[in-house]
Amino acid sequence: xxxxxxxxxxxxxxxxxxxxxxxxxxxxxxxxxxxxxxxxxxxxxxxxxxxxxxxxxxxxxxxxxxxxxxxxxxxxxxxxxxxxxxxxxxxxxxxxxxxxxxxxxxxxxxxxxxxxxxxxxxxxxxxxxxxxxxxxxxxxxxxxxxxxxxxxxxxxxxxxxxxxxxxxxxxxxxxxxxxxxxxxxxxxxxxxxxxxxxxxxxxxxxxxxxxxxxxxxxxxxxxxxxxxxxxxxxxxxxxxxxxxxxxxxxxxxxxxxxxxxxxxxxxxxxxxxxxxxxxxxxxxxxxxxxxxxxxxxxxxxxxxxxxxxxxxxxxxxxxxxxxxxxxxxxxxxxxxxxxxxxxxxxxxxxxxxxxxxxxxxxxxxxxxxxxxxxxxxxxxxxxxxxxxxxxxxxxxxxxxxxxxxxxxxxxxxxxxxxxxxxxxxxxxxxxxxxxxxxxxx
Numbered sequence: 273x274x275x276x277x278x279x280x281x282x283x284x285x286x287x288x289x290x291x292x293x294x295x296x297x298x299x300x301x302x303x304x305x306x307x308x309x310x311x312x313x314x315x316x317x318x319x320x321x322x323x324x325x326x327x328x329x330x331x332x333x334x335x336x337x338x339x340x341x342x343x344x345x346x347x348x349x350x351x352x353x354x355x356x357x358x359x360x361x362x363x364x365x366x367x368x369x370x371x372x373x374x375x376x377x378x379x380x381x382x383x384x385x386x387x388x389x390x391x392x393x394x395x396x397x398x399x400x401x402x403x404x405x406x407x408x409x410x411x412x413x414x415x416x417x418x419x420x421x422x423x424x425x426x427x428x429x430x431x432x433x434x435x436x437x438x439x440x441x442x443x444x445x446x447x448x449x450x451x452x453x454x455x456x457x458x459x460x461x462x463x464x465x466x467x468x469x470x471x472x473x474x475x476x477x478x479x480x481x482x483x484x485x486x487x488x489x490x491x492x493x494x495x496x497x498x499x500x501x502x503x504x505x506x507x508x509x510x511x512x513x514x515x516x517x518x519x520x521x522x523x524x525x526x527x528x529x530x531x532x533x534x535x536x537x538x539x540x541x542x543x544x545x546x547x548x549x550x551x552x553x554x555x556x557x558x559x560x561x562x563x564x565x566x567x568x569x570x571x572x573x574x575x576x577x578x579x580x581x582x583x584x585x586x587x588x589x590x591x592x593x594x595x596x597x598x599x600x601x602x603x604x605x606x607x608x609x610x611x612x613x614x615x616x617x618x619x620x621x622x623x624x625x626x627x628x629x630x631x632x633x634x635x636x637x638x639x640x641x642x643x644x645x646x647x648x649x650x651x652x653x654x655x656x657x658x659x660x661x662x663x664x665x666x667x668x669x670x671x672x673x674x675x676x677x678x679x680x681x682x683x684x685x686x687x688x689x690x691x692x693x694x695x696x697x698x699x700x701x702x703x704x705x706x707x708x709x710x711x712x713x
Contacts, residue, residue, distance in 0.1 A: 325382060330389070332396045337371070353400040357421050359390055359407045361546060361603075363499070372412055374422035387545065387602040388651045395606070395653035403460040403562070406507060406553075407603060409500045409546050416455040425456050427464035433457065434479040437508075438486045446490045447501045450508050453483075459507070461514025461562055477517040484512050484521050488531045494538040499547055502539060506550040513554070514562035522558055523573045533584065540587055545601050548591050552607040555588070559614040572623040579615060579628040585635055596642050602651055609646075609657035612636060616664040629668070637665050637673045644684035659690070 328348065329340040337356065339348045351373060360370035360378075367382045369390060383389050390407060397405045412421075419425045433453045440449045465476055487508055494502070509532075512518040521528055539551040558574050579585065592608045595601030614620045615632045624632075636643065646658035662681075666674045681687045 328381075330381065330383075332393065335400050337393070337396075353397045354402050355422070356393075356397050356402060356405050358405060358412055359393060360411055361386070361390060361407055361409060363409050363546065370411070372421075374420070376414070376421065378411070385602075385650060387600070388649070388654075391602040391606045391651045392653055394603070395651075404458045406459040407546075407549060408507065409503055413451065413455055416452045418456055424458060424463045429456055430462055430464050431474055431476075431479065434483045437483040438479075440486075440490075446492070447504065450487070450501075450504045454504055454507050454511065457511045459511060459514075461511055461518075465515035465517060465563070480512055480515055480517040481521050481525060484509070484518060484525065484528065487512070488528070488535070491535065494535060499542070499544055502542075502547055503550045506539070506547075506554045510550075510554040510557050513557050516561075516563045516566065519558070519561055519563065519566070519574065520570055523570070523577055529577055533581075537584070537587060540591065543591070545604050548601070549603040549607050552588065552604065552611055556607065556610050556614060559611060560620060568623055572625070575615065575624050576628060579624070579632060582631060582635070585632065589635060589639070593639060593642050596645050602649070602654065605646070605649075606651070606654050606657065609654065609661060613657060613660055616668070617660045618664075621664070621668075633665055633669050633673070636661060637669060637677065640676075641680060641684060644680055644686045647684070647686040647689050662686075 327342050329342050329345070331338040331340060332353075335353055336350050337353055338350045340346060341348055355374045356371060357374045358372040360372065362368045362370075365382075367384060367386050368380065369383070369386050370378050370380045371393070372378050394405060394407060414421075417425070418429050433449075433456050436449050437453055440446050462476075462480070465480065487505060491497075491505060492501075497505075513522065522532070523529065536551055536555065539547050542548075555578065559578060561571055588608060588611065591601065591604050595605050612632060615624050616629060616636070621629060643658060643662060647655055649655055649658075662677060666677050669677075
C-alpha cells in the first residue's frame with residue numbers, strides 16, 4: 273500500500289454489487305476526471321457473474337478515486353474525490369471498510385492494511401478541497417437527513433437541530449438527537465453560523481454555545497458509553513467548534529475547557545482507534561480554526577490553553593508511541609501528527625507561545641527512534657507529516673536536540689529513504705516536487 277499521490281494504488285477486494293447502478297455514465301465520464309495519459313481507458317460493462325469479492329486496484333490521483341482491474345490495469349470505475357461523503361471503518365472486521373458518496377452509492381472493500389489505506393484516502397480527499405469527509409464506525413442513516421447528501425441543508429434545518437440538542441423531547445434519547453444533528457450538519461461545520469441582521473433574526477452564537485453546553489452536560493457515563501455513541505459526540509463537538517462561535521467558546525464558556533479535557537482523557541484511555549481518531553481530530557479543530565476570517569488572537573488563546581499541561585500532551589503522545597512500535601493505528605498516528613504540526617510547524621507555529629513551543633519540541637524529540645520509524649510507513653501522508661515535525665525540531669530546537677536527531681536520521685535510514693524518494697520519484701504531481709527541492713537545499 274502506498275500513498276494517494278501520483279495515481280498510487282493499493283490492491284483491495286471489492287464486495288460485489290447486488291444490482292446494476294444507474295450512474296454508469298458518471299463512472300465512465302473519463303474526459304472530465306483525468307487519470308493520466310499513460311493509462312488504458314475503456315468503457316467496462318460490469319455484470320454480476322458471482323457473489324465472491326472481486327480483486328481491484330484502488331488508485332488515487334489528485335482529484336479522482338479509481339478502481340482498476342488487476343490483470344489488465346483497465347479502469348473499471350472512476351469517481352471524483354469531491355463526491356466522497358464518508359469513510360466507514362467497521363469495528364467487527366479489521367480489514368473491511370466502505371466509501372460513501374454524495375449520490376448515495378456505497379462501495380465496500382477489504383484490505384490488509386486498511387487503516388493505512390484509509391489514512392491516505394482521507395488525506396487525498398481533504399487535499400482535493402473536500403473538507404466534509406470524516407471517518408466513522410457506522411453507516412450514515414439517510415432517513416435522518418432532511419435533504420440530499422450533495423446539498424447542504426437549509427438554515428432553518430440547522431437551527432432546528434441546534435435547538436434539538438438543547439431541548440431534546442422526553443420521548444427521544446439524547447444519542448438519537450446527536451446522531452440526527454450529525455446527519456444534517458456537514459463535518460466542516462455549520463453553513464449558517466453567523467447571525468444575520470434583523471429584528472427577528474436568531475442569535476446563532478447563543479444557539480451554538482447552548483448546544484455545546486448540552487453536549488457536555490448530557491454526555492452520559494463516559495466509562496460505559498458505547499464506542500459508536502462516544503464517537504458521535506466527538507463528531508458533533510467537532511462540527512460545532514468548526515464555527516467561529518464554537519471556536520471561541522473553548523476559552524469563553526465557563527468550565528468548557530476543563531470538561532473537554534476530562535472527556536478527552538477518558539476517551540484516550542479506552543485505547544480504541546476509532547475513538548482516539550475522532551477525539552484527536554476534534555482537538556485539531558480547536559488548535560487550528562476551520563472557519564474563514566478567524567481571529568489570530570483567539571487562535572493563540574486556544575493553543576495556549578491546549579498546550580498548557582505537559583501531562584495532557586504526554587497522554588496525547590502515548591498512542592503515537594504505542595502504534596508506531598506495533599505498526600498499527602495509522603489514522604490515530606496521522607491525527608496526532610496533525611495536532612503537533614499545528615503547534616510547531618510553520619506557518620501555524622506563529623501563534624504558538626515560545627514557552628509552549630519549546631515544551632512541545634522537547635516532548636517530541638524525547639520519542640527518539642520512534643519518530644524515525646514513521647519514515648518507513650506505507651502512507652506518504654504520515655511520512656510527510658513526520659518530516660515536517662522533524663524539520664521543526666532540527667531548525668528550531670537546541671543544538672543538542674538537532675545533533676541527536678541528525679545522528680538518528682543516519683542510524684535509522686531516514687536520510688537515505690528521503691534521498692531515494694527525491695531522486696527516483698517519477699510523477700507530474702507538483703506536491704512531490706517539494707521532496708526534491710528539500711533535498712537539493
